[in-house]
Amino acid sequence: MQPSLEKLRKFFRLEHENGYANTAIIGGLAKMLDFWEGEARADGIKEEVIQAVVQRLRSYDGLSPQSRTDALKGLWKRIGDTYPDTQQKPRQNPPEGQSKPRDVQAPREEQQKPTPSQPQADLPKPDPSASSGPRPEQREQKPRPPVQPRSESVVGAKTSATPAALDAKLTVLQGVGPRHAETLAKLGMYTLGDMLYYFPRRYDDYSQLKPIKDLFYSEQVTVIGTIQSVHTRPIRGGKASIIETIISDGTGGLRLSFFNQPWLANRFKQGDAISVSGKIDQYLGRLVMNSPDWESVDVENLHTNRIVPIYSLTEKINQKWLRNLMKQVIEYWAPNVADALPESVRNSARVVPLGEALLQIHFPDSQEKLKAARERLAFDEIFYLQMGVLRQKRDWKSVDARRFSISDEWLASRLTGLPFTLTSAQQTAIADIRVDLDSGKPMNRLLQGDVGSGKTVVAAIAAGVITSNGAQAAIMAPTSILAEQHYRSFTDLLKDVLKPEEIRLLIGDTPEAEKEEIRNGLASNTIKIVIGTHAVIEGPVQFAELQFAVIDEQHRFGVEQRAELRSKGTNPHLLVMTATPIPRSLALTLYGDLDISIMNEMPVGRQPINTYVLRPQERERAFTLLRGQIKDKKQAFIIYPLIDESEKIEARAAVDDYETLSKEVFPDLKLGLLHGRMRPAEKDDVMLKFRDKKFDILVSTTVVEVGVDVPNATVMVIEGADRFGLAQLHQLRGRVGRGSDQSYCLLILTHEDNSENERLQAMTESNDGFVLAEKDLQIRGPGEFLGTRQSGYASGLRMASITDVKLIEKARTQAQKLFEQDADLSKSENSLLAEAFGRFWGEGKGDVS
Ligand code: ADP
Ligand code: MG
Numbered sequence: 001m002q003p004s005l006e007k008l009r010k011f012f013r014l015e016h017e018n019g020y021a022n023t024a025i026i027g028g029l030a031k032m033l034d035f036w037e038g039e040a041r042a043d044g045i046k047e048e049v050i051q052a053v054v055q056r057l058r059s060y061d062g063l064s065p066q067s068r069t070d071a072l073k074g075l076w077k078r079i080g081d082t083y084p085d086t087q088q089k090p091r092q093n094p095p096e097g098q099s100k101p102r103d104v105q106a107p108r109e110e111q112q113k114p115t116p117s118q119p120q121a122d123l124p125k126p127d128p129s130a131s132s133g134p135r136p137e138q139r140e141q142k143p144r145p146p147v148q149p150r151s152e153s154v155v156g157a158k159t160s161a162t163p164a165a166l167d168a169k170l171t172v173l174q175g176v177g178p179r180h181a182e183t184l185a186k187l188g189m190y191t192l193g194d195m196l197y198y199f200p201r202r203y204d205d206y207s208q209l210k211p212i213k214d215l216f217y218s219e220q221v222t223v224i225g226t227i228q229s230v231h232t233r234p235i236r237g238g239k240a241s242i243i244e245t246i247i248s249d250g251t252g253g254l255r256l257s258f259f260n261q262p263w264l265a266n267r268f269k270q271g272d273a274i275s276v277s278g279k280i281d282q283y284l285g286r287l288v289m290n291s292p293d294w295e296s297v298d299v300e301n302l303h304t305n306r307i308v309p310i311y312s313l314t315e316k317i318n319q320k321w322l323r324n325l326m327k328q329v330i331e332y333w334a335p336n337v338a339d340a341l342p343e344s345v346r347n348s349a350r351v352v353p354l355g356e357a358l359l360q361i362h363f364p365d366s367q368e369k370l371k372a373a374r375e376r377l378a379f380d381e382i383f384y385l386q387m388g389v390l391r392q393k394r395d396w397k398s399v400d401a402r403r404f405s406i407s408d409e410w411l412a413s414r415l416t417g418l419p420f421t422l423t424s425a426q427q428t429a430i431a432d433i434r435v436d437l438d439s440g441k442p443m444n445r446l447l448q449g450d451v452g453s454g455k456t457v458v459a460a461i462a463a464g465v466i467t468s469n470g471a472q473a474a475i476m477a478p479t480s481i482l483a484e485q486h487y488r489s490f491t492d493l494l495k496d497v498l499k500p501e502e503i504r505l506l507i508g509d510t511p512e513a514e515k516e517e518i519r520n521g522l523a524s525n526t527i528k529i530v531i532g533t534h535a536v537i538e539g540p541v542q543f544a545e546l547q548f549a550v551i552d553e554q555h556r557f558g559v560e561q562r563a564e565l566r567s568k569g570t571n572p573h574l575l576v577m578t579a580t581p582i583p584r585s586l587a588l589t590l591y592g593d594l595d596i597s598i599m600n601e602m603p604v605g606r607q608p609i610n611t612y613v614l615r616p617q618e619r620e621r622a623f624t625l626l627r628g629q630i631k632d633k634k635q636a637f638i639i640y641p642l643i644d645e646s647e648k649i650e651a652r653a654a655v656d657d658y659e660t661l662s663k664e665v666f667p668d669l670k671l672g673l674l675h676g677r678m679r680p681a682e683k684d685d686v687m688l689k690f691r692d693k694k695f696d697i698l699v700s701t702t703v704v705e706v707g708v709d710v711p712n713a714t715v716m717v718i719e720g721a722d723r724f725g726l727a728q729l730h731q732l733r734g735r736v737g738r739g740s741d742q743s744y745c746l747l748i749l750t751h752e753d754n755s756e757n758e759r760l761q762a763m764t765e766s767n768d769g770f771v772l773a774e775k776d777l778q779i780r781g782p783g784e785f786l787g788t789r790q791s792g793y794a795s796g797l798r799m800a801s802i803t804d805v806k807l808i809e810k811a812r813t814q815a816q817k818l819f820e821q822d823a824d825l826s827k828s829e830n831s832l833l834a835e836a837f838g839r840f841w842g843e844g845k846g847d848v849s
Contacts, residue, residue: 001085040053056074215254217287243257243258256294274296414497464497472522480533504529702732
């Protein structure tokens with residue numbers, strides 16, 4: 001089975017095991033799309049299968065568990081129709097290194113019978129001076145992803161100086177037999193070394209508790225107390241029950257109610273200490289907590305370690321047992337690990353030694369030391385990444401490339417032919433590119449510009465520089481619609497320097513005979529520019545002199561495809577373009593090896609797109625505005641989240657609504673329909689007709705999302721807008737406002753009560769892709785941005801946050817400094833680092849393009 005399908009199967013199975021709670025991936029299944037799409041293309045998965053997966057997973061979050069079950073099963077079956085080998089029975093054991101996700105998502109209760117604590121044990125006197133809420137920070141921390149990497153794959157974890165004993169199996173430990181070892185293996189722990197890197201999921205900080213007498217209504221707190229009484233009370237005529245218990249910490253009593261969890265009656269024993277966390281409510285004038293999270297408290301810990309690690313568990317082991325085992329191993333071995341980070345770097349970055357960090361991450365002496373430990377481990381993650389991108393950048397520049405230059409006159413006459421003047425951002429980008437092309441080293445540049453900022457013309461001029469020096473250029477776009485559009489733009493922009501037959505379009509649908517002719521033309525250098533989809537890199541295509549490769553909407557492609565395109569030439573210059581604005585922190589991290597040109601300026605005359613959120617019953621208002629615009633000879637898009645209603649999904653569906661819209665709502669207007677299940681040629685046909693104003697309205701799924709340019713369109717109606725991600729909404733909105741007329745974006749909710757939507761709010765507040773990207777990063781975390789790029793690495797980040805600009809800059813500064821002094825890491829003080837670095841980057845993670 002192709003790796004991407006195998007991956008899909010794994011996640012689907014996890015999701016099944018989790019009861020379709022959309023927890024197989026932190027943040028939801030849709031998060032896998034960015035990396036998966038590229039991987040699937042790289043695996044050569046059929047486009048319609050990819051689109052089916054994309055459509056289903058995007059809307060997955062909004063479904064009920066039943067519809068989710070249907071959606072995933074239906075999807076898997078559909079994949080099976082195309083790829084029968086996916087339907088064999090999967091292996092029963094969870095894949096290596098993947099603990100059962102249930103453990104992570106489990107409530108705070110111990111998985112097993114709680115360790116009985118000593119009855120009537122004295123609780124530590126809470127410190128009344130600790131007035132503000134205790135440890136909410138750890139409480140609310142999201143559980144880490146279920147995948148616990150083996151220590152081997154952790155950066156800097158292993159070198160030749162690592163004590164051999166860390167490779168020992170866990171059965172060497174007192175009290176760990178083969179059965180226990182097997183259980184621990186499920187958590188990803190096979191060796192002593194793995195234990196060092198099995199980090200706590202969170203901590204309970206018993207040094208910062210709030211006394212019960214100081215609690216007040218509506219606050220969110222954690223308290224510890226001993227159970228005074230337990231009562232079960234039937235309610236609703238015996239159909240349900242409430243368990244009421246009172247806990248006391250010596251300063252006061254707090255009533256806890258647990259609704260309909262009758263088994264708790266046997267779990268709560270008078271005199272046991274428990275910690276509870278939740279919101280303080282009021283009932284009959286007294287403070288209560290309703291169904292709080294709870295955990296039995298290991299009283300010994302209260303005396304000794306005041307910040308107690310809580311590990312993810314699996315069946316058959318409990319917290320106390322694992323913690324004791326950890327304690328033995330960590331306290332002995334953490335101080336003995338070899339630190340690959342040279343002392344000079346450590347000192348200058350002010351990070352603690354590795355041994356200290358490992359010790360403190362498990363058994364922190366204080367919050368400060370815990371923080372320092374996290375920082376050190378996070379530093380390593382980013383530092384190695386930065387070293388890697390610097391190395392890649394150097395490698396890329398270590399080869400020679402052909403020089404290309406043009407005269408200022410040549411450029412000026414291209415520009416005078418344009419129907420507009422370039423923005424200064426476009427001019428700067430072109431200047432950057434001219435310098436690169438004439439540098440003798442291969443260009444490796446990312447052109448980042450918001451939707452509509454005019455990247456195409458920059459790429460076309462760069463291609464012109466190449467072809468006027470007799471060499472060839474290839475342009476690769478993610479969809480045939482886009483390729484076709486570029487083909488027209490390039491032909492037009494370069495009409496004075498290239499004959500029409502010197503620029504060709506090559507897509508999957510190009511007839512075989514024509515493909516053959518194009519291949520011959522490329523091989524003999526009679527064709528100068530080829531523009532297309534991934535068809536451009538398919539095996540038989542050979543170039544006589546490929547010197548320039550452009551990849552548009554680069555996040556849509558897999559690393560392999562970029563590498564393949566590049567390999568069609570000898571050290572060709574490379575330009576990758578993206579409309580996905582990348583927050584600075586990410587740009588520095590993931591694109592550190594590229595030179596970046598940012599076009600943060602829109603062509604003159606563009607007006608911000610007026611954006612409104614409408615409730616479903618306000619749809620008519622949207623249609624009224626739309627009619628008004630069409631009267632003014634403008635055009636409109638109506639976007640739907642799904643293709644059809646086969647999945648019993650509530651979302652309005654393009655195919656179904658197209659019928660209603662064209663027959664009942666707009667019988668007087670011309671409507672076109674576009675969706676992912678159409679053949680590329682059909683899609684192009686519809687797009688062309690829309691561009692040529694043969695349709696007033698284009699009803700579409702998200703296939704129009706990237707790049708499509710129809711400046712006459714001024715209205716974008718998005719149905720079920722709450723189902724889309726922010727980046728995607730921004731992309732969709734970017735299909736209008738591409739001319740100088742006022743444009744509108746109308747976001748229609750699936751349900752009235754979805755109006756409290758942060759993303760939609762952000763859309764109404766800003767038209768700026770960078771602002772929205774920062775916002776998206778805050779709302780959704782970095783997953784959305786990663787794409788396939790370095791995703792192997794980024795998903796391995798456990799301690800570092802990709803949003804932590806300060807840490808990233810620190811690591812970058814250190815990496816640069818070291819790189820300047822000893823780029824090959826050949827000095828003796830850097831030898832361990834060299835080894836660890838080689839281990840890590842030797843695995844082929846990341847790519848220069
Ligand atoms: P994107 O950066 O999203 O790929 P395009 O290259 O498709 O944007 O350009 C969007 C539209 O803006 C096109 O219709 C293009 O002709 C037009 N355009 C590009 N540059 C300028 C400019 N400097 N002034 C006016 N219009 C421009
Ligand atoms: Mg574009």
